[in-house]
Amino acid sequence: MTLLHESFAMEARPICLRSPAIAQPFISKSPSPAKQFREHGRLHPKRPSAAMSRMIHLLLLLGCGRLASLQTLLFGSPYNLRLTSATAARGFCSNGISDLRGRILLLSENPASVATEDKEALRSAVSALADQLLALPDGQDLAAPLDSGSFAALLHCSPAGFASVELLSRLKSRPLLALQVFNWRKKLADAGIPMLPEEYSKAITLAGRTKNVDLAAELFSDAIDASLRNACLYNALMSAYMYNGLIEKAVSVFEDLKQDFNCKPTIVTYNILLSVFGRFLLVDHMETVLQAIDDSYLSYTIITYNTAIAAYVTAWMWDKMERMYQSMVEGPIKPDTDTLLLMLRGYAYSSNLEKMEKTYDQIKEMVNDRQTPLIRTMIDAYTKSCHLDRVRKVEALMKLIPEDDYRACLNVRLIRMYAQEGLIEAMEGLISKAFQHNTVVTAVGVMRSIISSYFKSNEVDRLAGFIRQAENAGWRLCRSLYHCKMVMYGQQNRLEEMHGVLDEMENFRFDRTKRTFFILYKGYSNIGRRLEAETVIGMMWKHGYGNPEDACVS
Template sequence: MGRSRLLLLLLRRRHSYHHSFCLLPSLKTLTNSSSLLRRFSTTTSSGPSSRLRLLFENPATPASSAETEDDDSVLSEVSALAGDLLAASDPSDLAPILESRGAAVLLRRSPDGSASLLLLSLLKPRPLLALEVFSWRRKLADSEMPLLPEEYAKAITFAGRARDVDLAADLFAESISAFAEPCLYNALMSAYMYNGLTKKCVTVFDDLRCDPRCAPTIVTYNILLSLFGRSLLINHMEAVLRGVDEAGIPRTLETYNTVIAAYVTAWTWDRMEQTFKAMEDGPVKPDVSTHLLMLRGYAHSGNLEKMEKAYELVREHVNDREAPLIRAMICAYCKSSDADRVRKIERLMEYISDDEYRPWLNVLLIKVYAQDGLVEKMERLISEALQRSTTVTTVGVMRSIISSYFRCAAVDRLAGFIRQAEYAGWRLCRSLYHCKMVMYGQQNRLAEMHGVLDEMENYRFERTKKTFLIMHKAYLNVGRRIEAETIRGMMWKHGFASDEDCFIS
């Protein structure tokens, strides 16, 4: 089991591409590359990964117990070495750790290079550290344990992650002269894309197409699909996909997931669902990542019924690991008219820890509670927002808060909120003060109603026709006709009244 465990772990630690993208010019030649793509369909790879797949598909005579124990020991020692290296504070001073662990001898116990690849894979979280280890590994290389193209590919990728594209290009130039492997081109494309150098990425792709020693792989085209998808160049992405299909190259799981992710980014919901349906009907079935993408798409599109069905398929995974998706679902409920939305929101909120606080979500929930008349819960969130220095900048949220206080006639609580909002720098609006005046007038607190005029003046809110109408109605309601007529005269003075404005006394 030892060697198989080592190699299976390597296969599972596949390189994934996460890039920053910008718009690219149309690659017209890409859509006419069916013959080129067919070259890949008949091309076999001689790298360790393909050899290992053959090993798993056609197992040979089982290894002896001594070999198994030695391979288990290598796996354990490589993992321990990686742990020590990751714990190092200075990535440039690794010699003591490598020497104490006997790293050179350890790697030589795996002459096929699988231990070295595993070590580099385990160091992925710290690319600068991984590059230092690769530099040491390069010095260790000899005829008995030469560097593999996959090791160069990892180093190129690490250089890209470390924002050192010049080093990535140098490593590529060094390796491509010795190896004709698509993984080297793919790694350099990834490095350029990660750093936003998309034109250089396309140039590398063109170089690969022109290299007679090898051809693009499905991984290469997956990179292009992702590039065009995240750039919202959906037509370009679909042209690449048609070329792959016309060449008879089977789509991989990553191909489908990349295309679905692009449709989610572009908010192209019908094509998103069509691609997912094609997966369900075809040989490549959806995985957890696919369902997570669909869940995100349904949440963004506001399709609550399908969102809830998708959530049921990956509930435990989402609850444990996917706080951004939980927030997306909460956002969908907040924007909906679902009668049970508050209960569903609060159920999801249980899976968001305190360190996952997001100001925009806090503000959105304030609005929801305000709209549903849940004043106590609304005030609790307002208090949290003030404590965290969250600022409300939208008039719509402020008006929802006003309406909530108005419906329960809580003028003193409204006055307290306005003072807090003024101090915290929240978005003020004239409606805040008008609502307070109306509520004071309803409670016959006319002196306090007049005091609101001074507050408005302090924040440069000029009196409008509505301001005077509120005061006029308040005086009439309590039978103080003289003051009401005075207010009417002030309206004429400020040009807010006309012959058509008739106050019924």
């Protein structure tokens, strides 16, 4: 989804993994070999790092054509990484010594800068292992597949921690399984493969997804005790509390982070706070967070904007929603698809049809393909409007919704729209569908729209049939239903049926009002039935309603 579907709907990858702090453990703090070489014309005569040694060995093996030995050395599993011939050729080109030195320097300066192809190959190996794990039934021992997949060997590959974090990400659809893998991974820490904050961060978030906040807090404490203090850990714990609706605990973690001298809040931290306050409609608190971001000289991300816009949409603050959107349009962070989806929903809720249609045109294909709830929202906006062409637009959108996707509220709104437009056939089709799905209409306004439609079309028999169905289905009845039927019977000189409506009213405990008697009087007097008309006058005096000339029919 999108953001909304990510940070606001809570079905996306953990927000903490976007933090810039994640990259920090992968970057050398000491002067890089590349910098040493630039300053002195040669490398300092220091012992090469483990990463440098592995890279030297890797490239020498490539030069000797010993690819099989290379695969066995690094992986020794069915999930071997295969370096392409193009990669090998680049390792030993015409100026091979210079290129070799450059690649060694690149790796030692920033292990995350490994060639994209090599990283993709590592990702492919992890993906294969994840597929094997996901195929396992619940409760099965993971030792065999993890050993056969040489997970330990994958953990040695650069960038550090990439394989573990990638595997946990791919297992997020089964968080309990992912936590089992994490526990197995922790055992390797004693074998010389140290844990990284990002791995704990992933595990904390997964624990939150299982609604086990105690486990999330325990993992956080374990990471702190292991001296892996990092902002991403705080972010993950905040995210876990947010997912479970524990707003006070999430804010408490934020306060702890502010007191930690080794870490400081990142933009991801503030994005989580925005989501926490936004989902509970604490708009004032959310705007305080936005001000704190400005005061910290942090730059908004696309998630910052989208989270704030989503909160304004939920709170129905259309002006603030529009201002936030315009600041995106005018700033360096441009609206993405998630932003446009949020704005489309906001415009639909606020019945701003002009902007709704313009936004819809920008993302029409995406909305039509997989945004059925949003299509229903747009239809709802049209049904509540006075748009001259609303029926055609509604019917075009209805074609995008599966026929078996019935929504009672939307069906009732469509009934009212067709009733207002005088399209009886379409209205009755939707009424029949409502009866089939046992939908009970309780809105008097909808009932009166149906009455008005039958009255304007002079369809008294259809009205009588509808009233019988509504009585049996438990729909909201009103005196206007029966008064309308009496008027229409009187206009067609069907006086016995007009008088019989009084018994129907009595059955449903609708008292006779001044209007009821006036309708009877007009029905009889219009065709010269003077005796019956005078009888009605007497009944009006008896009930204290006075002369029929004083009555007013609306």
